[in-house]
Amino acid sequence: MKFLPLVWRNLGRRKVRTTFTALSIVISFLLFGILAAIRLAFSAGVDVTGADRLAVTHKVSIIQPLPISYGDQIARVPGVREVTHANWFGGIYKDPKNFFPRMGVDPVTYLDIYPEIKLPEDQKKAWLADRTGAIVGRVTADRFGFKVGDRIPILSTIYTKLDGGRTWDFTVDGIYDAPKGFDTSALFFQYDYLKEAAFTTNQVGWYIIRISDPQHAQRIVDQIDALFANSHAETKTSTEKAFAEGFAKQAGDIGAIITGIVSAVFFTLLLVAGNTMAQSVRERTGELAVLKTLGYGDGLVMGLVLFESCLLALVAGGLGLLLAKLATSGGDPTGGFLPVFYLPGRDFALGIGLAVALGLATGALPAWQAMRLRIVDALRRA
């Protein structure tokens, strides 16, 4: 640590160069952080799926409903602990661009199976007792300023009411939070409310089930699908992770492409920075020789050079990552399209690791040369 002032002085001797090198590293890592958030947003939800949850959908496609009677049959399959179901409601809140998911669910079992949904006890009680009530996630509540007690009119594009109207009113009974990474943009309401629709079909969109032991998932999947084989509504059961991944991958190519392209450029920018860092060490060959003359050992000189490049990379890279954290802290920048948007801690740590790697990589060659330096040659050259 006593060498810190020396290294710091060395960085400060060409202020313009050091500043611009640092700035381009800052930008690279800012970009890296933002990209990590974008990639996470495109694969939203995949990381937070429960290993003990399975999803059951219609085999032909997810838009086809399943009979509600399947619920009881699924519940009897050994290893199934609990079954719940959901219906996609869709619809329009004032304008089509105000998109957020709306789903009709069985409240008690749904909240049981999704312990991630954190709802104050009194709000939960109020919702269970209110057939036309709904709970709204934090992201959406903040976006539209919904408060408990508000009435939200949703124009349905699927369900017509008995009186011929298509506007469904929901009372906000609660606002739920969830751990980071869990999508809190959805509105959930009671499935029973849908019984006011002109065509009650006794059908549900999909089932979510919780199993006692994730190790038996494959057996349970096979058993459920066998149960309904050759019926008019065959099922496709998958782990919730596969189900969520399937969804993410429907849009996913694009997320992957963007990530791929920009990673390439991230490394281009780092190359520019690395080139300059190496150059600045080369310029000081003479000084390094003087240090050696004064009795600094080979290892120490190499360490000093490496320390300098790592210090610059870490300080600038860390600053870039902090800026990225700041830039992504506002949440979804697209207004509802990417509801889960933040810089995950794992990627932050990866960024720090990359900064150290950058420091080592750019410092390695000059440091090696500095160590091998023969005092007489170096002094003559300078």
Place this chain on the structure above:
Amino acid sequence: MGLLRWFSQVWAVTLLNLRTIGQRRGSSAATVFGVAGVVMVFVAVLSIAEGFHATLAATGSPAGVIVMRGGSDSEMMSGISRDNARIIADGPGVGRTGQGETASSELYVVVSLPKRTTHTDANVPLRGVQPAAFAVRNNIHLISGRPFRWGHNEVIAGVGAARQFAGLDLGSTLHLGENVWQVVGIFESGGSLSESEIWTDVDLLMPAYRRTMFQSVHLELASPAAFDRFKDALTTDPRLDVSVLREADYYAEQSRSLTTIITRLGYSITILMGIGAVFGAVLTMYSAVASRTREIATLRALGFGSGPVEVSVLAESLVLALAGGVIGGLLAYLLFDGYRTSTLNWQSFSQVAFAFKVTPRLLVTAIVVTLPMGLIGGIFPAIRAGTLPVASALRET
């Protein structure tokens, strides 16, 4: 100083600079590739938006109209009864051929098929049509196989769908519920959205999906001018509750949100990267000036003005940036133009197959974007070069 002489000085010094770029290969290359990277990403990201937009824009003719239930924003959510479909087809101004009105009542559903690239299921659109559908969309033509026979469990697949999803090759079979359907043909439709779809006879598709209603009526008016009268007649008809849209407007709306988000994303990433690349350019030009301190001082001592020296440094920086822009644009064109992929169109909840499209307009924009990068990157080093104290610079080793 005469203007002509000034220019001849600029010319001479700039040429000298450019000729000696080879001596500063490493740092110059770093700048060129930095800029090239930025431009490549800019073009690549925006070519996604261009390609997606172009696919939807190619769908629907000027006189094409889509009729859905009132309030529906996509076919998937809509519903039109058989009686209503009849009333709509009889509306004023609907085109006619020898076989009757050019109006096709259709069902639009999805079927889960694995994507070839990821092997995960995707919602592939499956459209049930009536015979008039081929008159409404007159750009459909088969590139292999034969048309499906009405009343048989046969389908034809769009070329985009066949390329992106497994199980749609000619002769393969689809399992939809209890029935097995055969793929008998592959069709093209001028790069439009229809190429992402599978088509079959609507009268067979409805029972297979347990539907009793159509979802939309696609029709071709006798002339585009007939639209207002047709729309008024339908929306004021007390028997109907429908929304009537020009196909062009409907598809433009469908592409809007994805195009906007990609464009916004593309520009913000580019601006950030551009700033990074400018820093790289500044570094390069500073070291270029530093390595030629004596040369520059010699030129100044010989009577070259500080203006020409400054301009020459700026010109070098611009040339490097421009070279980067051209290389990046070319790379993007070679790597990404025509790259085929598919994505989920959230409005219709189904897959759209499309190809990246690197348009000339995009390339020009990209190269224009590099100019400020070169200018900003060169300006401070240029000032430094122009204000070097001649006497002490000459002495420098």
